[in-house]
Amino acid sequence: MSSASVWRWTTTILLSVASAASAATVTRGPYLQMPTASSIIVRWRTDVATSSEVAYGAAPGSLSLTTNDGALTTEHIVELNDLAPDTQYYYSVGEIGVPIVGDDADHRLRTAPTTGTARATRIWTIGDAGFTGANLNAVRDAYATYAGSSSADLFVLLGDNAYLTGTDAQYQTAVFDTHAAMLRTTPVWSVVGNHEAFSSNPVTQVGPYYDMFTFPTAGEVGGIASGTESYFSFDYGSVHFIVLDSEQAPTSSSTPMLTWLEADLQDATLNNPDWIVALWHRPPYSRGLLHNSDVEVAEINMRQYALPILEDYGVDVVFCGHSHNYERSYFLDSHYGLAATLTPANLVEPGDGDPAGDGAYRKEATGLSPHSGAVFVVNGSGSEVRNTTLNHPAMLVGLLELGSVIVDVDGNTLTAQFLNSAAQVKDTFRIVKGTTCSSAPASGCAAAPKGKVKVRNNSDNSKDKWSWTWKNGNLDGAGVGDPAGETDLAACLYDADGVLVGGTLLHGAPEWKTFSNGLRYTDKTLSRHGLKKIKLKFGTGKGSITIDARGAGAAVPTLPVVLPLTAQLVNLDNGACWESAFATATRNDGEKLNAALP
Amino acid sequence: MDELKHDAVDAVASRPRDPAAHLQRARVHRLAEEWPTALAELGRAESLGADADEVGALRAAVLLDAGQAESALREIDRVLARRPDAAGLRFERGRICLALGQTEQAAREFGDAIAALPAPRPEHVMARRDALLAIGRRADALLALDEGMARVGRVASLQLAAVELEVELGRYDGALRRLDQLLAPRPNPAWVARRGDILARAGRRDAARAEYTRALALLEGRSGKRPAKGFDELRRRLEFELHSASTQEAKQ
Secondary structure (H helix, E strand, C coil), X not given: CCHHHCCCCEEEECCCCCCCCCCCCEEEEEEEECCCCCCEEEEEEEEEEEEEEEEEECCCCCCCEEEEEEEEEEEEEEEECCCCCCCEEEEEEEECCEEEEECCCCCEEECCCCCCCXXXXXXXXXXXXXXXXXXXXXXXXXXXXXXXXXXXXXXXXXXXXXXCCCCHHHHXXXXXXXXXXXXXXXXXXXXXXXXXXHHCECCCCECHHHHHXXXXXXXXXXXXXXCCCCCEEEEECCEEEEECCCCCCCCCCCCHHHHHHHHHHHHHHHHCCCEEEEECCCCCCCEECCEECCCCHHHHHHHHHHHHHHHHCCCCEEEECCCCCEEEECEECCCCCCHHHCCHHHEEECCCCCCCCCCCEEECCCCCCCCCCEEEEEECCCCCCCCCCCXXXXXXXXXXXXXXXXXXXXXXXXXXXXXXXXXXXXXXXXXXXXXXXXXXXXXXXXXXXXXXXXXXXXXXXXHCEEEEEEEEEEECHHHHCCCCCCCCEEEEEEECCEXXXXXXXXXCCCCEXXXXXXXXXXXXXXXXXXXXXEEXXXXXXXXXXXXXXXXXXXXXXXXXXXXXXXXXXEECCCCCEEEEEECCCCEXXXXXXXXXXX | CHHHHHHHHHHHHHCCCXXXXXXXXXXXXHHCCCHHHHHHHHHHHHHCCCCHHHHHHHHHHHHHXXXXXXXXHHHHHHHHHHCCCCXXXXXHHHHXXXXXXXXXHHHHHHHHHHHHCCCCCHHHHHHHHHHHHHCCCHHHHHHHHHHHHHHHCCCHHHHHHHHHHHHHCCCHHHHHHHHHHHXXXXXXXXXXXXXXXXXXXXCCHHHHHHHHHHHHHHHHCCCCCCCXXXXXXXXHHHHHHHXXXXXXXXXX
16 A cells, blocks of 8 residues: 555644543554654554554653544554654554553654664564464564564565465464564565565555555655555665565666666765665575576576666665575675676675674775675575575575574664574674774784884875884784785774774775785875875784875874874784874874874 | 465365365466466366456466467456456456557557556556557657656656657657656756756757756765766766867867
């Protein structure tokens, strides 16, 4: 049902407290949809037709606002408006003047943050979770165990949500009964899967799937109007989500869905969200049992026609289902052919993206960054696992385990974890954007007996400079890694208030050269954070680090600084780090900062 | 698919006299592209008292998929005679007409379906446009897009298609007005550049240059951020267009 058909509602201050009990029973929901910074839709079903009313307020027992409609129905759709952004409300649902359920701690909703606000956001996503029973319950309960009292902000269903044919009755048990607690507090989004298409016609948009969910058709939750509930986009904080319909997969690059997709991405690019996350059912890369992305036409078409557009505009992560397993790709770009055509050039980074493994994947730019790598996840083991080879070469991880995926977005960091049905995290990848230093120094870094820091702040910024030397310490090549190859390094200087100067040097910079017992980086153009020279001399007790940056790009702050001072070099992939900590300075005024060890 | 087949087989085994079980099995065989088996199951469902309209609609779809468009047409017409209000079937009839080469009739069926469907998709509207274009009726195709947008909303996928048709018909002001409607809420540089292209094609070079400059300014408003590939190409093209215009002006 499109939002256009949502009835008109009026919000009034509640003048009287209901006294009579309703004869109706809530048989589905309540469940939440289409959250924006100022509105949300509350839906529920009753066994007999009644009027509709949502009472809401800041705390249980004080639901002082209501939105209602007098028309009698069993399918209740109430849109709450004029809400405050990123704000929690408690609510009840019922007929006018007669609440049926709610007004307690379990019936609460939170509006979305204002679009563009980088608020920490959690998304819980399950795929092919349509078989009811012990498996599905275990996956659900594992998330509850893992998350504890911290709610998800969004609940995403990746299609095939109710087996076998997505009927209303099957949805009742697999989705609305199984996830009742999640649904009454967390807005739900979904993509259409092949089993939904068995009972709901994606061509005519008629059937239980389209009846039970309210999705945007006119850009109501961000993005531009698609004109259909089968594909659309929405914003949540600093994330732009794109939902595509792989049941009506494009057969050329100019279908209405792809024309809309490009226009939507152009619009997103101008708004510059921090992240783009795409969702659909049939995966572009998979070797699931009976679902081979080299064979199934819809998968091939999504890969061939939709992926180039998404990557042109900087998609970060794609979540799909369909194969009843978990598969997770390398950090990929521009792989649009069959599996055998994958080459090393398609791997933006060959590592695993795990902060505890090879280190996070990194993108130089904040915001959207085209063709800078994306991770593709097949999250289809929500209620069943099917034994298969999982040997698609684009996939780094393949697991035959029941589970779900938790996505945490926090500023310039996106972390996704596969949580199995025993509440164990079995895969993690992280994408970090930007090249700024972390907000606080790393801990456990190796010190050296000698060190020196100099910072010069000139009225002419082009004459600014800073340098750090670390001398007579232990520095080895294994710890430093291969910055010309895969290693990301950070060179940063902190005072008591945080970062002063420096930044991240992403892997692969051609300015790195080796010499007999070390590495040297030389960039006369000062293109990265004003860094002109980094010299790393390996040795035990004789190792040294020399860093020299200058010019406006060095972004030297106003002096003096607040001591103590910490200078660090950090291998962002393996966590090794080296530092000089200065409790005092020999000079710390408006022009110069000098500090030395011992 | 195997799972669906097992489920359908089990359902028929446990409820052999239940027409719904046979209908379900027919649907599964259709998905598996097993046309004769699907048609046989539909026959059984019908003989057991399944809803004749449901059986007929599904049989028509199976026949169309199986390449038997004439039989599909006869079947769907039988259903439509009883259910003339079934908009989904009306669209299906359009597809059958297309398969039979009756393109003009297909366009009519699509139009009727779009008018009657509770929530038509942009794809429906484009199907009607394509049918009309296939028989050379560009002005009617443009009208079809407008009628479709009256139902679906002024979505970019349809409005941009209408822009291109306006240009093909030489109606440059109409094309510009449509782009203005798209641009009103959102200043997309690609659409501003398209305005420039249309103005240039209409011989309004100064106005075209102004639009190219505006598009470039919108792109540069994103300075410091790595450009999307599509926007990067657009930027280069705009710079080329503006350079060409300056060169021409200097020659004159």
